[in-house]
Amino acid sequence: MCDADILRDQLLALRELIERITLRMRRIAAPADFTATSDGEALLDSICLVLLAIGEAVKRLDRVTEGKYLPRYPEIVFLTCTVQIPELGRVVDRMIRELDHRASP
Secondary structure, three states, X not given: OOOHHHHHHXXXXXXXXXXXXXXXXXXXXXXXXXXXXXXXXXXXXXXXXXXXXXXXXXXXXXXXOOOOOHHHOOHHHHHHHHHHHHHHHHHHHHHHHHHHHHHOO
């Protein structure tokens, strides 16, 4: 496993990214708020970029710990897979239906 200081730095960086999203989401009350104004669209763009950065930070954390740290916290993957992924699937299905509806004569 990696040095505790390196691990702590990685976790603090990850926490900072999470807090950045939390702060930005305070201005969003509903999904439509992301598209109602240009400020909402800017927030959507910036939050999407931070989500990408979080994914990269988790990969980096896993890499520096040689895959030995994240398995100690399986609730992260469990919650993501049982809560967020199904909802994402429902939204993607709706997107496909809407696209198919527009494409049909």
